[in-house]
Amino acid sequence: MAIEFRVLKESTDCSARIGELKTPHGVIETPVFMPVGTKATVKTMTPEEVRDLGAQIILSNTYHLYLRPGHKLIEEAGGLHKFMNWHKPILTDSGGFQVFSLSDLRKITEDGVEFRSHIDGSTHFLSPEKSIEIQNSLGADIIMCFDECVPYPAEYEYVKKSMERTTRWAKRCKDYHQNWDRQALFGIIQGGMYKDLREKSVKDILDIGFPGYAIGGLSVGEPIDIMCDMLDFTAPMLPKDKPRYLMGVGSPDYLFEAVIRGIDMADCVLPTRIARNGTVMTSQGKLTIRNAKYKNDFSSLDPECDCYTCTNYTRAYIRHLFNVNEILGARLATIHNLYFLIKLMENIREAIKEDRLMEYREEFYKKYGYI
Amino acid sequence: MAIEFRVLKESTDCSARIGELKTPHGVIETPVFMPVGTKATVKTMTPEEVRDLGAQIILSNTYHLYLRPGHKLIEEAGGLHKFMNWHKPILTDSGGFQVFSLSDLRKITEDGVEFRSHIDGSTHFLSPEKSIEIQNSLGADIIMCFDECVPYPAEYEYVKKSMERTTRWAKRCKDYHQNWDRQALFGIIQGGMYKDLREKSVKDILDIGFPGYAIGGLSVGEPIDIMCDMLDFTAPMLPKDKPRYLMGVGSPDYLFEAVIRGIDMADCVLPTRIARNGTVMTSQGKLTIRNAKYKNDFSSLDPECDCYTCTNYTRAYIRHLFNVNEILGARLATIHNLYFLIKLMENIREAIKEDRLMEYREEFYKKYGYI
Numbered sequence: 001m002a003i004e005f006r007v008l009k010e011s012t013d014c015s016a017r018i019g020e021l022k023t024p025h026g027v028i029e030t031p032v033f034m035p036v037g038t039k040a041t042v043k044t045m046t047p048e049e050v051r052d053l054g055a056q057i058i059l060s061n062t063y064h065l066y067l068r069p070g071h072k073l074i075e076e077a078g079g080l081h082k083f084m085n086w087h088k089p090i091l092t093d094s095g096g097f098q099v100f101s102l103s104d105l106r107k108i109t110e111d112g113v114e115f116r117s118h119i120d121g122s123t124h125f126l127s128p129e130k131s132i133e134i135q136n137s138l139g140a141d142i143i144m145c146f147d148e149c150v151p152y153p154a155e156y157e158y159v160k161k162s163m164e165r166t167t168r169w170a171k172r173c174k175d176y177h178q179n180w181d182r183q184a185l186f187g188i189i190q191g192g193m194y195k196d197l198r199e200k201s202v203k204d205i206l207d208i209g210f211p212g213y214a215i216g217g218l219s220v221g222e223p224i225d226i227m228c229d230m231l232d233f234t235a236p237m238l239p240k241d242k243p244r245y246l247m248g249v250g251s252p253d254y255l256f257e258a259v260i261r262g263i264d265m266a267d268c269v270l271p272t273r274i275a276r277n278g279t280v281m282t283s284q285g286k287l288t289i290r291n292a293k294y295k296n297d298f299s300s301l302d303p304e305c306d307c308y309t310c311t312n313y314t315r316a317y318i319r320h321l322f323n324v325n326e327i328l329g330a331r332l333a334t335i336h337n338l339y340f341l342i343k344l345m346e347n348i349r350e351a352i353k354e355d356r357l358m359e360y361r362e363e364f365y366k367k368y369g370y371i
Numbered sequence: 372m373a374i375e376f377r378v379l380k381e382s383t384d385c386s387a388r389i390g391e392l393k394t395p396h397g398v399i400e401t402p403v404f405m406p407v408g409t410k411a412t413v414k415t416m417t418p419e420e421v422r423d424l425g426a427q428i429i430l431s432n433t434y435h436l437y438l439r440p441g442h443k444l445i446e447e448a449g450g451l452h453k454f455m456n457w458h459k460p461i462l463t464d465s466g467g468f469q470v471f472s473l474s475d476l477r478k479i480t481e482d483g484v485e486f487r488s489h490i491d492g493s494t495h496f497l498s499p500e501k502s503i504e505i506q507n508s509l510g511a512d513i514i515m516c517f518d519e520c521v522p523y524p525a526e527y528e529y530v531k532k533s534m535e536r537t538t539r540w541a542k543r544c545k546d547y548h549q550n551w552d553r554q555a556l557f558g559i560i561q562g563g564m565y566k567d568l569r570e571k572s573v574k575d576i577l578d579i580g581f582p583g584y585a586i587g588g589l590s591v592g593e594p595i596d597i598m599c600d601m602l603d604f605t606a607p608m609l610p611k612d613k614p615r616y617l618m619g620v621g622s623p624d625y626l627f628e629a630v631i632r633g634i635d636m637a638d639c640v641l642p643t644r645i646a647r648n649g650t651v652m653t654s655q656g657k658l659t660i661r662n663a664k665y666k667n668d669f670s671s672l673d674p675e676c677d678c679y680t681c682t683n684y685t686r687a688y689i690r691h692l693f694n695v696n697e698i699l700g701a702r703l704a705t706i707h708n709l710y711f712l713i714k715l716m717e718n719i720r721e722a723i724k725e726d727r728l729m730e731y732r733e734e735f736y737k738k739y740g741y742i
Binding site for chain 1: 410411412414415416417435439440444447448454455456666667669683684685687688690691692694695697698699701702
């Protein structure tokens with residue numbers, strides 16, 4: 001098997017746990033936040049910078065890399081790790097989320113999804129088998145089943161049909177996957193906001209059997225309470241000895257709530273995306289650096305932060321960079337935001353080890369302005 | 372005085388020389404190429420990256436920093452070095468080139484230039500005194516007289532009038548300058564492509580007297596032969612014991628030709644600008660990385676280069692980054708181009724020391740494809 005997972009400690013006051021996930025490209029301490037490098041680069045960053053922030057694993061994207069530069073080219077280059085010069089673990093998602101998001105440009109059948117490229121309108125077909133073929137070429141340590149992530153809100157009947165198809169596709173993904181020795185294929189639980197469908201999905205996906213399980217279809221626009229409720233219901237049904245990955249979660253509160261409910265892995269474009277728009281997360285909450293009040297502010301983005309950006313630059317300088325559209329602005333904000341979340345996860349792991357995660361959450365929420 | 376300059380060695384087969392320029396923020400080995408950081412950042416780069424490439428001094432821009440974020444803000448921040456986190460020498464140009472380039476948006480009088488901001492159309496006035504005031508606030512190690520850089524071609528009468536005004540303005544700059552102990556003010560020779568005007572300009576600017584001299588108004592579109600001819604005529608009239616700065620030169624051939632004629636300093640946006648468009652300089656000539664033929668090319672940009680980019684990335688990957696508009700592409704190309712020119716100048720200095728600059732030029736030109 002490509003991966004080995006061990007739970008090292010469980011919290012006594014919540015379902016959080018500390019784990020160790022061994023992959024062909026290194027060991028990951030969980031719970032972990034995974035920065036996203038959609039197109040074979042974490043936007044604005046070199047791989048060394050991402051590594052030096054403490055990132056243990058990054059995500060990349062099947063749909064985007066299939067279209068450009070093409071998975072065969074990346075295979076020819078020696079795989080995604082070598083192509084992009086990132087030598088730690090990688091997880092690729094299946095492309096399902098992207099092709100289903102194309103709405104008018106795609107047609108779903110039992111076989112798969114026919115879609116038109118968002119770049120040049122050319123027609124393509126992605127199926128469970130094709131997604132796995134692409135992911136086998138890319139060579140990530142962890143790869144994902146081709147699934148449909150249902151939007152919120154959605155009708156019961158639609159979610160049911162979609163979830164059942166996702167299950168059938170999961171079976172086809174497992175049957176088609178080649179490189180079990182060096183790529184772990186994760187199953188994905190769907191079922192929208194309907195508990196009976198979530199329960200059925202968990203049962204069927206566990207029956208197929210995977211080395212890890214993701215919970216998909218959450219953090220898609222539903223209120224945080226509903227997400228928490230669905231996690232409370234779903235996570236305990238997953239086997240304790242397998243990693244649990246909550247897809248698409250990256251704000252501090254969502255990360256806390258997920259970890260508390262037993263999630264080991266999460267990813268999101270949020271920290272990098274908002275950084276490029278000049279929004280940064282700080283220990284005192286979010287801050288929009290373009291704001292005029294920072295013009296003469298010679299303090300750092302976050303006085304409690306010791307990242308490269310906060311050690312060397314003032315709000316006034318970073319605001320100037322954004323004002324005059326200099327790329328260094330996006331770089332400095334990205335460094336800070338990724339560091340902020342990676343450090344937050346470190347602190348969360350520390351708090352779990354010391355059995356005070358619920359306390360730490362309370363402190364953090366107060367300071368950040370969530371409560 | 373803010374600077375000390377010493378010639379350490381002169382070539383026997385040309386007018387090239389090795390020098391040492393001491394400034395308040397460090398010693399510069401000349402001849403030197405100065406990367407440009409127009410808006411208080413060398414585009415796409417952190418200061419540490421620029422330093423690690425071997426850059427000894429960077430340029431920044433009075434006009435741009437006056438408009439945004441404002442020189443008073445930078446003064447309040449502790450000066451430009453501190454504001455942008457660059458602790459080696461800086462040279463600021465006077466803003467003259469930029470305001471004169473505004474053509475329809477500016478009005479020239481003996482007093483100075485009234486102009487409208489290219490950003491919001493607001494009206495401003497830049498004069499010799501104002502330019503020096505701004506440059507005193509910014510605090511660069513070397514600052515420049517406010518001058519007019521005449522375009523090519525230009526009528527004799529216009530160039531004469533402009534050169535004479537530039538001389539009168541140089542006097543006013545010298546009179547107004549405050550910080551002689553920590554900022555060296557350079558005079559600028561003008562006179563277009565007319566030798567008698569160049570001669571007069573040299574005489575008058577030398578009469579005023581400055582710790583260093585720039586040659587302006589070359590590399591403005593004239594054929595390289597004319598530039599060389601003007602340099603052959605002008606450079607020997609400048610005092611040997613003062614640094615000579617050729618403004619706006621940054622292609623390998625122009626740098627060679629300048630150094631051979633006794634130039635000690637040069638700057639240009641060329642390497643950083645073409646990098647962001649995906650053009651790189653290599654030992655075998657220029658290369659446009661977006662070109663389809665590099666799609667499957669897994670060699671480095673320049674097989675003879677040992678920069679970060681060439682050590683870690685393939686043409687195929689860098690082409691992919693440009694194709695999908697990823698910022699890392701511009702970063703990697705910028706790193707390579709700056710390193711290429713900085714390394715070239717290192718090699719040029721080495722060649723001067725070993726009295727074989729003319730030979731080295733021949734070798735380089737053949738390989739690069741100039742001859």
